Amino acid sequence: MKSRVSDDRFEKMIKISVIICTHNPRRDYLNRTLESLRNQSLSKAEWELLVIDNQSKVPVKNILSADKGDNIRVVVETNLGLTPARNRGIEESRGDLLIFIDDDNVVDPNYLSRAMAIMEDMPVLGCIGAGVLEPEFEEEPADSVRPYLRMLALRTVKETQWSNIPTDSIIPWGAGLVVRRNVAEKCRDKVKADSLLSILDRKGSALNSGGDNEFTWTACEMGYGKGLFLDLKIVHLIDRKRLQKPYLIKIAEGHAFSWGISRWNHLRETPNIPSETSCFDIVRSIARLRVSEALSGIQKLIDRRHVDAFASEIEAARISGRKRALKLIKEN
Known part of the structure; x- marks a missing residue:
């Protein structure tokens, strides 16, 4: 009985659940992501970290063996795909605020504390995202591919902005996405019930890309707004493979596919x-x-x-x- 009381108290302290969905992560990149989370200014007592291992060839728990003392929980999701991995993260999480971090994101030390403060100060917002997603390239990209690098989730907005119009350009992306629990759970239920929505995101080598936009649509449908904030900053680690033309061509096809499905659905x-x-x-x-x-x-x-x-x-x-x-x- 004593342990149950202790667990209840612990869960009440958890305000944020950070969720990393990963499939065959690059170990050095994942380690940098975890290091940036260890250095967060927000007390560890107020947040938890879930790593959703989505059919990685080398189990992520083996990679994280040295980090077992941290507030990390590894959950294995055997259904391949970013969408089922996100859904599993939503189901396993305990915080009222969910933050999705990619396994190649270096997060600003104040990311969690600022995200929590913004969502507390602005209850009209259902989801928000990083206004600054700047790259760290493994090698300098060729000039010919630079016009298309935004497809790699890179941007810096000129100013903080928010709206409740789902079709405008103020769309929080999956890298650093902050979403209220009720919005996340509503989105999960919609995606599970609609076969078209369930195929919007990456699955193995497929580069469909648009599942994160469903959080925006859901928030607006529920009467919330969404926003991008300049003081939410992430460095996105970009390996050389993603700077090659075949990869960019493939992701362009995936973006167009997911965008088409999403516009039809909504x-x-x-x-x-x-x-x-x-x-x-x-x-x-x-x-x-x-x-x-x-x-x-x-x-x-x-x-x-x-x-x-x-x-x-x-x-x-x-x-x-x-x-x-x-x-x-x-x-x-």
Whole structure:
């Protein structure tokens, strides 16, 4: 009976649950993530750390053997995918506030304390995220890929901002996502009940990416707002693999797919598939005396000639992602 009372008191002290979902983590990156969490200004008595091991080849508990004295709890989730891993984290957590940290995030020492203060001061917000997600590259990216690095969850907003409009650009991303428990549980239940929502995120080598946006949609549907805060800062460790063109092309396809599915689920908008303009189309427009249509087609062909090859591959990948989403929508 005494231990139960002690456990109850402990759980009441836990205000924040930090959740790391990981699949075959890079050990040096994960260690830096854990070190940044050890250095948090918020007392360890007020937060817990859950590491959700999602089918890692080397069990994460073996990697963390040296950290067993910390407030870390490792939970194994055998259902592969970021979505079931997040759901397991929600179910296993005890805090009223959940913070999702990626296994390659170096978190600012005041991240937890500031997140808690913001959510206490602004009860109208259901989820918030890092306004500063700056990179630390394993190697310098080529100039040709720099325009697309935002896809790697990198950004710095100009000012703190919030809204309750789910379709605007104020979207907290999964790296550092802070969400109230009631919003997280509502989102979990929605995702479990809808087969389309359950495939929005990464699963093994698949790079679908959009499950974190569901927390934003859910918060707004529940009457909350969401925001990005400049004093929530994370350094995102980017390995060389993610700076390669094939990876960026694959993630562009995954983003477009998830975005298409999400817009259908919430707005009943089907993905827009742009038509390809050919010389035959231009000739046909001229034959029909549609001069403005013909001129527009000629301009599109000229523009296409001036786009570099990698930009064309990225755009083709995005179109492919939209087509994949549209096909799945029609099948369901």
